[in-house]
Amino acid sequence: MLAYLIRRLLYALPILIGVNVITFSLFFVVNTPDDVARMQLGAKHVTPAAIEKWKAERGYDKPLFFNPAAAGGAQLTETIFFEKSVRMFMLDFGRADDGRDIAREIRLRMGPSLAVAVPVFVLGLWAAISFALLLVYFRATPLDFAGVVLCVAMMSISGLFYIIGGQWLVAKVWQLVPISGYAGGLAAAQFIVLPVIVSVLAGLGASTRWYRTIFLEEYTKDHVRTARAKGLPERLVLFRHVLRNALIPILTGAVVLIPALFMGSLLIEAFFGIPGLGSYTIDAIHAQDFAVVRAMVFIGSALYIVGLLLTDISYTLADPRIRLQ
Amino acid sequence: MMFKPVLLWSDALFFLLIAVALASVFYIRRDEHLRLGWRKVGQSRVGMAAATLLLVFVGIALLDSLHYRERLPGPQATYAVEVRSALDALLGGLRSGAEKTYSAPLATHSFAKETLDHDAGRDFPRLRHGGAHLGASAEGWGADVVRRIVQGLGIGLIVWLGLWLAGAPLRRAAPHLAWDAVFVTLLALCLTAGAVALLAQGYHVLGTDKVGQDVLYLTLKSIRTGLLIGTLTTLIMLPAAVFLGLLAGYAGGWIDDLIQYLYTTLNSIPGVLLIAAAVLMMQVVIDTNPEWFATAAERADARFLALCAILGITSWTGLCRLLRGEALKLREMEYVQAARALGVSHARILARHVLPNVMHIVMIAIVMDFSGLVLAEAVLSYVGIGVDPTTISFGTMINSARMELAREPMVWWSLAAAFVFMFALVLAANLFADAVRDAFDPRAVK
Numbered sequence: 221m222l223a224y225l226i227r228r229l230l231y232a233l234p235i236l237i238g239v240n241v242i243t244f245s246l247f248f249v250v251n252t253p254d255d256v257a258r259m260q261l262g263a264k265h266v267t268p269a270a271i272e273k274w275k276a277e278r279g280y281d282k283p284l285f286f287n288p289a290a291a292g293g294a295q296l297t298e299t300i301f302f303e304k305s306v307r308m309f310m311l312d313f314g315r316a317d318d319g320r321d322i323a324r325e326i327r328l329r330m331g332p333s334l335a336v337a338v339p340v341f342v343l344g345l346w347a348a349i350s351f352a353l354l355l356v357y358f359r360a361t362p363l364d365f366a367g368v369v370l371c372v373a374m375m376s377i378s379g380l381f382y383i384i385g386g387q388w389l390v391a392k393v394w395q396l397v398p399i400s401g402y403a404g405g406l407a408a409a410q411f412i413v414l415p416v417i418v419s420v421l422a423g424l425g426a427s428t429r430w431y432r433t434i435f436l437e438e439y440t441k442d443h444v445r446t447a448r449a450k451g452l453p454e455r456l457v458l459f460r461h462v463l464r465n466a467l468i469p470i471l472t473g474a475v476v477l478i479p480a481l482f483m484g485s486l487l488i489e490a491f492f493g494i495p496g497l498g499s500y501t502i503d504a505i506h507a508q509d510f511a512v513v514r515a516m517v518f519i520g521s522a523l524y525i526v527g528l529l530l531t532d533i534s535y536t537l538a539d540p541r542i543r544l545q
Numbered sequence: 546m547m548f549k550p551v552l553l554w555s556d557a558l559f560f561l562l563i564a565v566a567l568a569s570v571f572y573i574r575r576d577e578h579l580r581l582g583w584r585k586v587g588q589s590r591v592g593m594a595a596a597t598l599l600l601v602f603v604g605i606a607l608l609d610s611l612h613y614r615e616r617l618p619g620p621q622a623t624y625a626v627e628v629r630s631a632l633d634a635l636l637g638g639l640r641s642g643a644e645k646t647y648s649a650p651l652a653t654h655s656f657a658k659e660t661l662d663h664d665a666g667r668d669f670p671r672l673r674h675g676g677a678h679l680g681a682s683a684e685g686w687g688a689d690v691v692r693r694i695v696q697g698l699g700i701g702l703i704v705w706l707g708l709w710l711a712g713a714p715l716r717r718a719a720p721h722l723a724w725d726a727v728f729v730t731l732l733a734l735c736l737t738a739g740a741v742a743l744l745a746q747g748y749h750v751l752g753t754d755k756v757g758q759d760v761l762y763l764t765l766k767s768i769r770t771g772l773l774i775g776t777l778t779t780l781i782m783l784p785a786a787v788f789l790g791l792l793a794g795y796a797g798g799w800i801d802d803l804i805q806y807l808y809t810t811l812n813s814i815p816g817v818l819l820i821a822a823a824v825l826m827m828q829v830v831i832d833t834n835p836e837w838f839a840t841a842a843e844r845a846d847a848r849f850l851a852l853c854a855i856l857g858i859t860s861w862t863g864l865c866r867l868l869r870g871e872a873l874k875l876r877e878m879e880y881v882q883a884a885r886a887l888g889v890s891h892a893r894i895l896a897r898h899v900l901p902n903v904m905h906i907v908m909i910a911i912v913m914d915f916s917g918l919v920l921a922e923a924v925l926s927y928v929g930i931g932v933d934p935t936t937i938s939f940g941t942m943i944n945s946a947r948m949e950l951a952r953e954p955m956v957w958w959s960l961a962a963a964f965v966f967m968f969a970l971v972l973a974a975n976l977f978a979d980a981v982r983d984a985f986d987p988r989a990v991k
Contacts, residue, residue: 238810246822251829259829372979376916376972378923380943381964388950486817487924505821506929513822520815 221536224544228532232525236309239521243514244305253280253300260508278511279303279314304514313515317507322515325500332402333496335412336488337481340419344427345474347420352431353458356439368432374425383491386418400493415492423477430473431466438466467538471531478527549624551612553846555773555853559610562780579904585984587719590726592980597730598973602768608632609769612842628842632769636762639745642674644757647949650958651675651690651748653683675749693743701739705732752958755945760959763937764966770938771970774853774922775915782857782864787907790865791895794872804869808862816859817928823858824930827851845933852925852932856918864910871903905985912978916971923967939967 247256257274258266275281282300290298297303304314313322355367391399397414438444439462447461448454485498493499497516504512535542573579586592611631614624633640647656653676654669676683709728716724741761744750751760793804811819831838831847838844875881875898884894919939925931926940934941946959 234806235810235813238806239814242810242814242819243822246826250826251833255829255833259832372975373972376968376975377964378920378939378943378967378971380923380927380940380947381960384943384947384950384960392950486928490928501818501821502928505825508825510825513818513825517814517818517822520818521813524813524815 221544225529225533228529232529235525236518236521239518240305240308243517244301247510247514248284248300248304256280256510278317304511308515308518313518314511316504316512317509322512326497326515326519329496329500331496332408332494333485333489333498335408336415336419336494336496337485339412339416341474341477341481343416344420344423344477345470348424348427348431349463349470351424351428352435353463355428355432356435356462357454357458359436359439368429371425371429371432374421375429376425377422379422379487382418382422383487386414386421387491390414390417400491402492402494411492411494415488415494419488427473427477431470434466434469434473435462438462441465464538468535471534471538475527475531478524548613548615551614551628551840551842553610553612553628553843554850555777555846556610556612558777558780558850559606559773562776563607565780576901576904582905582981582984584721586980587722589980589983590723591976592984593723594726594730595973595976595980597727598734598969599977601734602772602970602973605632605765606769606772608635609766610773614840626840628840632765636765639759639762642749642759644672644674644749644753645670646753646755646757647956648672648675648749648753648757650750650752650760651744652752653679653686653748656956672749675753676747678747689747690744693747694740697740697743698736699739700743701735701737702732704739705735708735751962754959755949760962763942763959764962766937767939767942767963767966768970770849770932770936771919771922771967773849774856774932775918775974777850777853778856778860778918779911779914781854782861783907783911785857786861786864787868787900787903790868791872791899791903793865794869794874795876795891795895795899797873797876801869804865808865811858812862814859817925817930819859820852820855820925821928821930823855824848824852824925827855841935845936848933849936852922856921860914860918864907864914867906867910868903871906872899875899875902909978909982909985912974912981916974916978919967919971919974939963 253275254271257271257280261270261274272281280300282298282303285299285301287295287298307314311323313326316322316325351367355364358364358367387399390396391414397410400411402408402411435458443465444457444461447457452460485496486502487498488494489496489498490502497519500512501516503509504516532544536544573583586596609630609632612628613630614626614628617623617625645655648654649656653672655672656669658667659670671681671683676686676689679686679689705728708731712724712728741750745761749759749761751764753759754763789804789807793801827848831844831851835844838847881894881898884898889897922931922938923940923943926938927944931940932938942959942963946956946963949956949959
């Protein structure tokens, strides 16, 4: 198991390097730092001196890959590629355009992000699986049909409308919770409730249908038929034989949710004013702060790879037949 | 010439896509399995109703893709800078009948009070176009609206009867298809369109937005953006996904490793962030090279295509992985082995023996991706990394409308219009996708 984990982590390295090369070429090769400087400084009539100053402030005034002006190993390290790209592997993300340290900012904002994302993940999974099991229990009845219709309708509504609708109904009309904002500690709960409910609802249609398909597929298997034939009550068949055996595809699907959580958190955090990583990214996109966007791409990919690894480990917990070697 | 036709890149690709779709109809007619599958789709009532609605949307998008520049009056042949479409010409009244600011659906008076010049008080001013035929006092509004609705329903019914009669040969030619669902959908559409068309001649049926533009016009224009995002992205990513997926599965070895590495890497970047990064950089390219584009429409179009390409890059990995797995399986099939033994070349095996056997997966993927892409466009445009802010789309509409719910009294019609149209488009796409999947997926649970 340990050997497997180490090998998987080593596999992750080339992927992270690939991600880094992609972002590096996007940000520095497709456009030269001069282009970016000119756009950031706004007008067409930018003096070369202003561009040089802008680049120097942000450390973009070095050559891309090779610095002939420096001596020894510094020929490779005194370059944009090393400073901006390789440094990320040491979790050194440099400074944002407003001069703040990105790594520190990320540490500060991780808490609020997790406070929303973790409940969304857990509750979303629980709600979708419960509904799917309910639909399977009533399979081939009008209730099942109505449930599927509801799921398709729910997944046809843009997430934006869930957020706007939720804010309008719960926060404005009923005035149960504040519309947006955040507070530290236990006071955060009142700000988190609505975003969590909205996110869970927004994802419920698609995931319920997905789990229903998985359960129904499991349902046609021989061992389920045997279990019913020997007289087990339907409830036990569902929980012991269908749910347990469907855990592997459920876990696989759960990892697919992780990038979706990221996307969701962008919107949710921006709408509800939660000072997490999502709203940080949105602000950076609006302010065209490329250093922050680059750092977030790196972190997002790293999280995804960690998620994949966690799935593999959870497979062994869910199914004793699986051994990681 | 009274106008100069303009062919934007997205128009050209959209026409190409329609040509490809028509060509694939001929391909499907020849192929026994695909024909059977599509016949199953045709027999599904829900699938056919959804397809009808989608075709109507495609028709609107097609009209909106015939772009031209109007000739300016004068002896020389100079043309307006503004690029319009055939849909704009059809909806001329809606487009030009702008008000000053918000007005409610079917309203005759403005939504906000204004200081009127003839007396000292503040009152709701009369709209310039909404109900203008009723005169200054706007009397008889209710009767006029009811009369228009009834007349519109009547016209809609007549049009529908015409369609029904015109469709008789089709029904005779293919009696087993679910034509009843098609014509019920058409009836609903004709009645709605008739009533809306007559009302739209005198009023703003869905109200006006902050700068007084007709919301109905905006929603109709948004359809093209949504539809094109969903289809062009697929068109752009499909060749790469199919080719690389089949190659990886069929060739194996280091080619497989390389392609797997490629899509794992792309997949591990959260889609939004890759899109954000790429769109930001494309914007720099577009801004630093203004000489590439003759009109603002072309510039917006370039950004639109860039968005499609980037969405394609982030969305081909799923299909590629599926196809790789399928090709791995097919490679070991006896008929492929037999073809190898007979000395058929790899390229020919891929084209003749492997590709036709994964066609159903490709088709399911195309229709399943569509709705997700339409929804993604709205979110991305909202975040500011979607289409150009000047392009009319559901995302830009929602973006400009979202603060309006906080107003007192509430401005709800922009959001409601975007919601209804988007919901109809995505729901139809989802239902159609389900029908296609049920017909083609051998593992589909009944």
